[in-house]
Amino acid sequence: MKPFNTGHEELVHDVAYDFYGRRIATCSSDTTVKVFDRNDSTGEWDLSDSWKAHDASIIKVCWANPEFGKVLATCSHDSTIKVWEENIREKQNSGKRWKRVATITDHKGPIYDLAFSPSHCGLKLASISTDGQFKIHEALDPNAIGSWTNIFETNTLSSAPSRQLQSSFCLSWGKSRFSKEYVVACALEQSYIYQRQENGKYTQTGQLPAHGSIIRDISWAPSIGRGYQLIATACKDGFVRIFKIEEPVTEGGNLQVSLINQFDDHKGDVWRVSWNLTGTILSSAGDDGRVRLWKSTYNKEFQCVGIVSAEQKHDAIED
Incomplete structure (x- = not known):
């Protein structure tokens, strides 16, 4: 690097x-x-x-x-x-x-x-x-x-945010060509998932649980080889969160959303999250000046597998 x-x-x-x-x-x-x-x-x-x-x-x-x-x-x-x-x-x-x-x-x-x-x-x-x-x-x-x-x-807002308060807005498209068309939009600490219906109209079909503070970034993972979807968020409260999204069994039902992992290793605001092309590794960037890499283990738990620091004279990847 x-x-x-x-x-x-x-x-x-x-x-x-x-x-x-x-x-x-x-x-x-x-x-x-x-x-x-x-x-x-x-x-x-x-x-x-x-x-x-x-x-x-x-x-x-x-x-x-x-x-x-x-x-x-x-x-x-x-x-x-x-x-x-x-x-x-x-x-x-x-x-x-x-x-x-x-x-x-x-x-x-x-x-x-x-x-x-x-x-x-x-x-x-x-x-x-x-x-x-x-x-x-x-x-x-x-x-x-x-x-x-x-x-x-x-x-996505019931009222305009106060000018004195920090605000953040972000979005991400669903990546899988084998599922329906989805897009998620975040306004402050709330996130809403919209689905394109057969008639071409978009309707809200899911919502992530409210975060402890404003969401700085959101990333929908590619879902190669998985029967469910993953969404990651970066939050001002210092947490990286990973949510599991499951499509309804019956037509017209809402998505099932569950929090499966959360980490506060950055010890400060988290600003960006991004998945690799296969949706198997998540990277997060925070106020600690480091990019952390997260990978799912055999039991579906995500663990930190590397830390990239650009602050050092020679860029290093820490174990």
Whole structure:
């Protein structure tokens, strides 16, 4: 693991790998997005392009599945979502390589999170803003990514959060192509699971138990070889939590949600959780400056199998 200088002038809010892990996109309070390509000969990340993307801090950047082309989406405190497509005919580092093809403007508050759906669900974008509005937009024709339709929206808050209190909003799509289409949205300490019905409408079919404090991040695990789903959360109360999600036996029933593991090893706020591609290893990042790796044992209990620290002179993985 080698650090690299992004060149951003202010705080970096998000870093996203593309599908193949060969490219990285970053976004910052300096209102710019940067894309880096992996250089195999040097092992470095080379800047491919940088451009001003919004009029306020950019909070999230994400890649679409490559079957839809080289497409990025960004969201910002300016309350907009923008979709970008790469034009490889433009020179690298020209500031013109990524063309804005769509701007979605129906959010009223700063947008905290954004994610493309898995490719088997079509080309969809889920987003959530500080007023609790959770929305799903879809490019009904994936070959015309300049046109997006709002296909679902709901308010996840009964009242607006106080300006004096910390707030957090996040979301994650269900990954399995062998189950129904799910997406989970978090507002403060509450989490709601929505399912796409056969008529195309989305309804709430589950809810995670309330957390002790606001949820900083949530990640739905790929479910290769499992008959159930897993969702992990990162929380301000210092806990990483893992929930088991079981689909109902009868059609139309609610999901069965149970807490199966929780850890407070970070001894402070936990900010991010992320699963590997097979859903067998969970990584968490916290205020202790460490990334902890969790793996399920033979008895289905998760245990810490490694700690990555970037604070040391030589990055180390501790046992």
